[in-house]
Amino acid sequence: MHKNFGDVYAVQGVNFDVQAGEIFSLLGPNGAGKSTIISMLACLLEPTQGDALVMGHSILRDPMAVKAAIGVIPQDIALYEDLSARENLNFWGKMYGLRGAALRQRVDEVLGVIGLAERQKGRVGKFSGGMKRRLNVGIALLHKPHVIIMDEPTVGIDPQSRRNILDNVKELNQQGMTVLYTTHYMEEAQELSDNIAIMDQGKIIAHGTHDELVKIVGELDRIDLTINAEAGRVLERWQATEGVHQVSAENGQLTLLVDDSNVVLPRLFESASRGGVRITSVEIQEPNLEAVFLHLTGRALRD
Amino acid sequence: MKVLDIALKDMLRSFRSGFALVMMFVVPLLITGIIYSAFGGLGGDGGFDLPVTRVQVVNLDQPGPQFSFSLGQMLVGFLQDERLAELLQVTEAADEANARAAVDSQDAGVAVIIPPDFTTAALAPEGRASITLYQDPTLTLGPGIVKGIVSQFVDGFAGTRIASGVVADQLGQRGVAIDASLMQEVAMQYGAWAEALGRSRGEGAHPALDIQPPPSKTEPVSQGAGMMGPIMAGMVIFFAFFTGASTAETIIREDEVGTLARLFTTPTPRAVILGGKFAAGFITLIAQVVVLMLASAVIFRIRWGEPLSVALVALGLVVAAVGFGLFIMSFLKSTRQAGPVMGTVLTLSGMVGGLFTTGIPNLPAAYDTINLLTPHGWVLRGWKLVMAGGGVGDVLLPVLVTLGMGIIFFAVGALVFRRRFA
Numbered sequence: 001m002h003k004n005f006g007d008v009y010a011v012q013g014v015n016f017d018v019q020a021g022e023i024f025s026l027l028g029p030n031g032a033g034k035s036t037i038i039s040m041l042a043c044l045l046e047p048t049q050g051d052a053l054v055m056g057h058s059i060l061r062d063p064m065a066v067k068a069a070i071g072v073i074p075q076d077i078a079l080y081e082d083l084s085a086r087e088n089l090n091f092w093g094k095m096y097g098l099r100g101a102a103l104r105q106r107v108d109e110v111l112g113v114i115g116l117a118e119r120q121k122g123r124v125g126k127f128s129g130g131m132k133r134r135l136n137v138g139i140a141l142l143h144k145p146h147v148i149i150m151d152e153p154t155v156g157i158d159p160q161s162r163r164n165i166l167d168n169v170k171e172l173n174q175q176g177m178t179v180l181y182t183t184h185y186m187e188e189a190q191e192l193s194d195n196i197a198i199m200d201q202g203k204i205i206a207h208g209t210h211d212e213l214v215k216i217v218g219e220l221d222r223i224d225l226t227i228n229a230e231a232g233r234v235l236e237r238w239q240a241t242e243g244v245h246q247v248s249a250e251n252g253q254l255t256l257l258v259d260d261s262n263v264v265l266p267r268l269f270e271s272a273s274r275g276g277v278r279i280t281s282v283e284i285q286e287p288n289l290e291a292v293f294l295h296l297t298g299r300a301l302r303d
Numbered sequence: 304m305k306v307l308d309i310a311l312k313d314m315l316r317s318f319r320s321g322f323a324l325v326m327m328f329v330v331p332l333l334i335t336g337i338i339y340s341a342f343g344g345l346g347g348d349g350g351f352d353l354p355v356t357r358v359q360v361v362n363l364d365q366p367g368p369q370f371s372f373s374l375g376q377m378l379v380g381f382l383q384d385e386r387l388a389e390l391l392q393v394t395e396a397a398d399e400a401n402a403r404a405a406v407d408s409q410d411a412g413v414a415v416i417i418p419p420d421f422t423t424a425a426l427a428p429e430g431r432a433s434i435t436l437y438q439d440p441t442l443t444l445g446p447g448i449v450k451g452i453v454s455q456f457v458d459g460f461a462g463t464r465i466a467s468g469v470v471a472d473q474l475g476q477r478g479v480a481i482d483a484s485l486m487q488e489v490a491m492q493y494g495a496w497a498e499a500l501g502r503s504r505g506e507g508a509h510p511a512l513d514i515q516p517p518p519s520k521t522e523p524v525s526q527g528a529g530m531m532g533p534i535m536a537g538m539v540i541f542f543a544f545f546t547g548a549s550t551a552e553t554i555i556r557e558d559e560v561g562t563l564a565r566l567f568t569t570p571t572p573r574a575v576i577l578g579g580k581f582a583a584g585f586i587t588l589i590a591q592v593v594v595l596m597l598a599s600a601v602i603f604r605i606r607w608g609e610p611l612s613v614a615l616v617a618l619g620l621v622v623a624a625v626g627f628g629l630f631i632m633s634f635l636k637s638t639r640q641a642g643p644v645m646g647t648v649l650t651l652s653g654m655v656g657g658l659f660t661t662g663i664p665n666l667p668a669a670y671d672t673i674n675l676l677t678p679h680g681w682v683l684r685g686w687k688l689v690m691a692g693g694g695v696g697d698v699l700l701p702v703l704v705t706l707g708m709g710i711i712f713f714a715v716g717a718l719v720f721r722r723r724f725a
Contacts, residue, residue, distance in 0.1 A: 044567055044568060065570075067569055067570040067571075072565065074564065076561050078565040080312070082320070087315070
């Protein structure tokens, strides 16, 4: 699929398959095109070029069938705050075609799943952020969709609610739902996904399982450093240091991909000392998706 | 079915909003109540009571032998008409000095002095005559009413003279002999027409549109109730348009909080979503109009008119208000814009539509025409006709125009929204 907004190419020739029953993550920084893809798959936007099939239904030719097959959990909470939790679920259930006893039963089930059965009559406007998040998820589950689409559901929430949502995603997947998940948190993609597509500037730049992706950077170690001076004072010198493959500086932090951190680190300390620079913190990480993104784009996978 | 689900959800949210309830039901009654109280309030006839103005009239008119009537006497009769009894208490004074003395001693508010040559001068081709109004300087309303009534008579007679002149010229050109009795006949016919015209304008009908109800259907209404009805109608119309716009604003609000996009991800066609919004506005407005009419009938004893005609006018109002609201909102980007724009547009269109001047008598005819540039003006026209006793046939034109305007506004608004969310 392609999607242009005037001269802005938000999605450029993206093509991927998601197998039934798997968790598939689109991982990339903000502006990579993840939400645009989600909007097209949810039939909110039409592709400028191309098409997608969801459960065999074309998003262009049969959008109602696609919408009936998916449950979308939007990035921002989308609820009626002046209605109660139960009234929200009742309304959204009707929008998915549920009626009567089936609707009542399903609302009861979902209230149980999201842990809001005891607060079902409370106005949503008076709920905590975490409770709203859970209700936001619950709405997408009402019609037992085949595919759940989650667009960065953990942005801006507390660690406990985040943990709940990640656990929910796993539970839904264990119940047989296919999950398409977008995030810019490497840890979430790593923890949840069977398959991951790494996106940057509207394109998928790498695609595979976590292990397959990590192999792209081979056996390289990643070292995160902070120093007591401008990064420019050591950048060129470290790029030229033996055993260093890549150096990037962002927000006062330097990230290096190196052959063997045990060997390279002393060289870095020595080089810094000679330049009158002091290294104030060091963190060594095994190869991960962050390193893959750095390797492929030359930039860190941060906001 | 989903249309109703969306409508019921929107209505539930509206009726849970204290602000919306106050704006829909309390404020229109409150404003009318303030006006009601300011004009003397809770009187027995349900309207307010204007004080009766005591008038001393001196008729010095002495028409020549060539005239079989006295215009001065006609003016005295006009002022003593029983239909003006609620406003004027007219007494004939013996002479000018007595009349002026009565005003000086505050036994009368106004003295009307008709000059000796009134009939003769009025009917002479270049004749001029002046009626003197001598008034108590501490009074404003009563003398103003007397001045208006006398002016109406004099204007009518000026028209008579012009009409007689035109008839005389045209018949003269065709060689037809003209005598005094023929001229009197022309003058009488013109006078009858002018009187009917004045009455129709007083009821809010435009002279260029022959849609005034038959006089036989017109029920006599008290001065107070007659004025409170149009004032309340103006308030009902203004706040109905406010509700229409507020209902349409929920589309923008839902767009901002993400629930509209979420609705679009459900298997619900966009036309159904928009239809649900329209239905919510429609049902809410019906509830608002019915409640306001019933409440004002009980509190202010307003007689709204024949039920079927009232229902038709109310239907026109509801459709026009929903359509106009959607039209305005379709051009706005955010709820931050909506507040001030809605207030400005609705107030301006309400002013142009004449909603805030319903209690002011004798406005220029041109103002009646300007009113009709807005749907508000047409709804008000329909309502005035109904309250004046008009039937279905009488209100059909304003109702059809308001329905047409409402549908056109709705179509344009729906088209703009459709493109925006395509």
